[in-house]
Structures are given as C-alpha cells and as structure tokens.
Amino acid sequence: MFKSLRAEIDGMMARDPAARSRLEVVLCYPGFQALVIYRAANWLWRRDVRLPARFLSHIGRVLTGIEIHPGATIGRNLFIDHGMGVVIGETSEIGDDVTLYHGVTLGGVSPSENSESQRNTKRHPTLERGVIVGSGAQVLGPFTVGECARIGANAVVAKDVPARATMVGIPAKSINTAQQQPRRAAEEPPFIAYGTPTGDIPDPVARALDGLLDEVHQLRARVNELETQAQDSGVDGVEDGEQRGESESADGHEHLRGKC
Ligand SMILES: CC(C)(COP(=O)(O)OP(=O)(O)OC[C@H]1O[C@@H](n2cnc3c(N)ncnc32)[C@H](O)[C@@H]1OP(=O)(O)O)[C@@H](O)C(=O)NCCC(=O)NCCS
Missing domain, CATH: 2.160.10.10 (Hexapeptide repeat proteins)
Structure with missing residues (x-):
C-alpha cells in the first residue's frame, strides 16, 4: 500500500x-x-x-x-x-x-x-x-x-x-x-x-523552406543542363533573345511614357 x-x-x-x-x-x-x-x-x-x-x-x-x-x-x-x-x-x-x-x-x-x-x-x-x-x-x-x-x-x-x-x-x-x-x-x-x-x-516553416530550396537547386541544375545543350548544338538563342528583349523593352517604354 x-x-x-x-x-x-x-x-x-x-x-x-x-x-x-x-x-x-x-x-x-x-x-x-x-x-x-x-x-x-x-x-x-x-x-x-x-x-x-x-x-x-x-x-x-x-x-x-x-x-x-x-x-x-x-x-x-x-x-x-x-x-x-x-x-x-x-x-x-x-x-x-x-x-x-x-x-x-x-x-x-x-x-x-x-x-x-x-x-x-x-x-x-x-x-x-x-x-x-x-x-x-x-x-x-x-x-x-x-x-x-x-x-x-x-x-x-x-x-x-x-x-x-x-x-x-x-x-x-x-x-x-x-x-x-x-x-x-x-x-x-x-x-x-x-x-x-x-x-x-520539425518546424513546419523550416520544412517548407527546405522544400523550396531543394526545388530551386533542381531548377538551377536543369537550366545549366539546357544551356550546355543549347551551346553544344550551336544555338545562339540566349544572346539573341537578350538583344530582342532589350529592344522590345525600349519600345515598350516609349509606349508607356506619358501614361503614368
Ligand atoms: C495540444 C498540444 C498538446 C499540442 O502541443 P504541440 O504539439 O506543441 O503543438 P503546437 O503548439 O506546435 O501547435 C500545433 C498547432 O495546433 C494549434 N493548437 C495547439 N494547441 C491547441 C489547442 N489546445 N486548441 C486549438 N489549437 C491548438 C496551434 O495553434 C498550432 O496551430 P498552427 O499550426 O495553425 O499554428 C498543446 O497545445 C496543449 O494544448 N497541451 C495542453 C496544455 C495544458 O493543458 N496546460 C495546462 C497546464 S496548467
């Protein structure tokens, strides 16, 4: 007892x-x-x-x-x-x-x-x-x-x-x-x-951030892979695209000017 x-x-x-x-x-x-x-x-x-x-x-x-x-x-x-x-x-x-x-x-x-x-x-x-x-x-x-x-x-x-x-x-x-x-x-x-x-x-916010970081790493690896493939096959699209983008955005700014 x-x-x-x-x-x-x-x-x-x-x-x-x-x-x-x-x-x-x-x-x-x-x-x-x-x-x-x-x-x-x-x-x-x-x-x-x-x-x-x-x-x-x-x-x-x-x-x-x-x-x-x-x-x-x-x-x-x-x-x-x-x-x-x-x-x-x-x-x-x-x-x-x-x-x-x-x-x-x-x-x-x-x-x-x-x-x-x-x-x-x-x-x-x-x-x-x-x-x-x-x-x-x-x-x-x-x-x-x-x-x-x-x-x-x-x-x-x-x-x-x-x-x-x-x-x-x-x-x-x-x-x-x-x-x-x-x-x-x-x-x-x-x-x-x-x-x-x-x-x-585990903290749920930390877990979500970990998941996002993993995804960013995967996407970065995929972009690198695509760039290498593009260079190997002689496509010069990235630079062309950049130049086209610059001239388009210059035009765009002309259109926008005066509206705001
Ligand atoms: C239920 C309990 C055991 C959970 O503890 P825990 O595993 O540490 O859970 P967390 O504090 O991480 O809470 C997880 C989620 O449940 C919610 N939650 C926790 N206890 C809750 C309760 N009693 N009622 C409603 N929601 C509650 C939290 O707000 C949190 O929600 P979120 O994910 O949307 O932010 C604890 O909160 C509890 O109520 N213990 C009893 C304490 C008591 O009676 N004390 C008296 C001492 S004198």
Whole structure:
C-alpha cells in the first residue's frame, strides 16, 4: 500500500516541474489527495458498500474540487495536475501513467429518458496508457483514446482517438504530421509536461523552406543542363533573345511614357 502510494508520488513529481518534495505532494496536491480518497471509495464500491462509497467520494470532491465516481476504473500513476473541476464518470476506464489537467471531464453524452436502462451500460470514455488530457478538455462518450494520445486544452472529443494522435479544437481534430508519428510502437514518446514537445519536432516553416530550396537547386541544375545543350548544338538563342528583349523593352517604354 505505502509502496504504491510512494510510486504514485514519485510519478507525480516526475511529471510536474513545480513539485519539489514528496511531502509537498502529500500536503499540497489535490490530485494526490483525491486519488487516495478514490482508492478507499473504490474499495467500498467493489464490496457493494455503495452509499458510503459515494459519500466518501463526495467528501473528496468537497476537499479537492475533483469528482471521481467510486465505480470508475483507474490504473497506476494517474496524475491530476491542479485538479479543480475534474469530473471522472462511473464507467470511465483509465490506464497507467495518464495525466489530466484541471477542468477535464470524462463524461457521458445525452442522458436517455430511461436512466435505469443506462445504469449498467458503458457511458464514459476509456483512456489507454500514457494519455495526456489538457485543461478544460471534454472527453464525452463510451469510446477509446489510444495509447499516448494528447488531447489539447479545451478540446471536445466525441469519438475514438488513435494511439499517439494529438487532437485539438471543437470537435477535436488530429494535428499530427507524418514526421511527428513515432514509426514503431517501441519508439514511445517520453512524457512532456503540458503535452508540449520542444526540440526535434520539425518546424513546419523550416520544412517548407527546405522544400523550396531543394526545388530551386533542381531548377538551377536543369537550366545549366539546357544551356550546355543549347551551346553544344550551336544555338545562339540566349544572346539573341537578350538583344530582342532589350529592344522590345525600349519600345515598350516609349509606349508607356506619358501614361503614368
Ligand atoms: C495540444 C498540444 C498538446 C499540442 O502541443 P504541440 O504539439 O506543441 O503543438 P503546437 O503548439 O506546435 O501547435 C500545433 C498547432 O495546433 C494549434 N493548437 C495547439 N494547441 C491547441 C489547442 N489546445 N486548441 C486549438 N489549437 C491548438 C496551434 O495553434 C498550432 O496551430 P498552427 O499550426 O495553425 O499554428 C498543446 O497545445 C496543449 O494544448 N497541451 C495542453 C496544455 C495544458 O493543458 N496546460 C495546462 C497546464 S496548467
């Protein structure tokens, strides 16, 4: 029990640049406190002690601002950073090493008129291992967010998300480029605070410039090739053309003069 709590604290410290000591996490991190209360409430829930489980999780909500239904299934090392306003619904499933920021909802959609019939059906999302959900994001419905996917702040996600995708907007759309996708599952992206990578993710403007430079080099090589061919075959067109161009432009200037 204490070993696993220690591991949870270490996981939180590894993912929050602001955390300085284990004691600080225990005393000042509502995400940690909510998780401890959830573990106890979930223990009661699984033994069919339902009302005390709900009441305990309600106390957790009052103390931390984080509402976790005791029936939710949560793996190891969940990190809820800041926490206030997080809601995790009853049939949510959360894999290991998931990170949620404040204001995230793992919720259902459109409650049906017959809530009795819905009680035992899955209504909330499943987040696979390593998912990061940005602040204010709403993940609504009984679908799966694949491993290591990142959901942008304030996104609204209402359908399946592929592993390692980055989703932003309402409704959320993927912004992954081919270069950003790890080529193999083994190339697992490391955790990055706030889900925001720095470093070797290629800059799209630099990529576009690289492409243009390549094209310029190819065109220059082609022009050189054509000039060599023209000289070899004795065509003197370039110089003729230049002379014709000069006299045409002189005429042209005569026409334009006086118009502007
Ligand atoms: C989604 C996210 C993970 C993407 O990070 P990233 O890979 O570094 O992406 P970039 O910042 O390069 O943005 C790529 C594009 O998506 C847009 N974008 C990024 N996050 C967005 C968001 N949440 N909503 C809408 N658009 C977003 C950017 O404006 C950019 O658009 P452009 O290409 O037209 O300029 C990150 O922006 C995010 O929202 N992280 C959560 C942070 C959070 O919740 N912090 C709370 C800490 S207390």
